[in-house]
Amino acid sequence: DGGITQSPKYLFRKEGQNVTLSCEQNLNHDAMYWYRQDPGQGLRLIYYSQIVNDFQKGDIAEGYSVSREKKESFPLTVTSAQKNPTAFYLCASSYSGNRRQPQHFGDGTRLSIL
Amino acid sequence: QQQVKQSPQSLIVQKGGISIINCAYENTAFDYFPWYQQFPGKGPALLIAIRPDVSEKKEGRFTISFNKSAKQFSLHIMDSQPGDSATYFCAASNAGKSTFGDGTTLTVKP
Numbered sequence: 001d002g003g004i005t006q007s008p009k010y011l012f013r014k015e016g017q018n019v020t021l022s023c024e025q026n027l028n029h030d031a032m033y034w035y036r037q038d039p040g041q042g043l044r045l046i047y048y049s050q051i052v053n054d055f056q057k058g059d060i061a062e063g064y065s066v067s068r069e070k071k072e073s074f075p076l077t078v079t080s081a082q083k084n085p086t087a088f089y090l091c092a093s094s095y096s097g098n099r100r101q102p103q104h105f106g107d108g109t110r111l112s113i114l
Numbered sequence: 115q116q117q118v119k120q121s122p123q124s125l126i127v128q129k130g131g132i133s134i135i136n137c138a139y140e141n142t143a144f145d146y147f148p149w150y151q152q153f154p155g156k157g158p159a160l161l162i163a164i165r166p167d168v169s170e171k172k173e174g175r176f177t178i179s180f181n182k183s184a185k186q187f188s189l190h191i192m193d194s195q196p197g198d199s200a201t202y203f204c205a206a207s208n209a210g211k212s213t214f215g216d217g218t219t220l221t222v223k224p
Contacts (some may be wrong), residue, residue, distance in 0.1 A: 004157075031210050040123070042203060043158075043212035050210070090157050096210055100146035100165060103212060105157030 002027045006091050006106035013078065014086060020078045021109045023091035030096035032074035033103065036060060037088040046089075049074055050096045065090045078111060086112050117141050118206050120215025121190075122124050133191040135218045137204035144206035149189050151176065152201045152217075160190070161202070174198065194222045 002010055004025045013019045025032065031050045035043040045058030049068040063082025074093075078085045086108050092103040119138045127133045137147075145166055150158035164171045164178040164187065171178045177190040191198055199222050204215040 001146075006157075040216065042118075042120070042216040045211075048211065049141045092157075094210055099205070099210070100163075102148045102150075102160040102163055102209070105159065107155070 004106035011111045014114050016080045018079050023074045025093045030091035031094045033092040034076045035090045117213045118215045124219045127194045133194045135189045138186045143208045145173045146207040149201045196222045
């Protein structure tokens with residue numbers, strides 16, 4: 001089955017610690033995205049990548065970093081500079097370019113502060 | 115600046131009733147308007163989508179109505195069922211990048 005796998009499902013961060021959230025897709029999509037979801041708010045874009053070895057900041061990139069070394073993988077690091085990291089993080093992928101296509105989402109990682 | 119405004123924030127409907135969720139956008143460059151359904155603890159999943167050259171699209175009990183001049187679009191769920199209880203997000207996309215509304219939590223009472 002094709003899809004997006006996010007791991008872990010739950011993650012706890014200590015003060016001053018960096019943590020990395022994993023996202024893998026086997027849909028052969030070029031574009032991948034990271035969103036943050038807080039209660040009562042929509043999905044806010046953190047980073048996106050349209051192609052391997054290239055990525056752009058979204059609306060709330062401060063305190064986060066990403067890499068895109070492989071087409072299938074787009075890990076997100078929540079750094080100690082992100083002072084309010086508690087949220088539900090969603091990874092998505094889609095065909096890139098001007099095609100009118102939906103995004104496909106993983107089932108998220110819930111990050112909490114210890 | 116919020117580019118996609120969604121209302122209402124929450125909605126309670128009786129089983130068999132019609133659920134209506136509205137969205138408005140500002141950027142006329144958007145060219146694809148999907149709706150996503152999200153259950154607790156899961157990621158959003160595409161429900162139905164429309165292009166701006168179409169005024170209405172229907173798939174089963176779900177219909178999108180699109181008003182390009184007013185820059186508004188809405189989701190209608192006919193014969194709402196308890197299994198439809200979820201959070202619904204509208205989105206507006208351009209070149210693959212999407213802007214989402216804040217979501218509507220729908221509760222369908224049996």
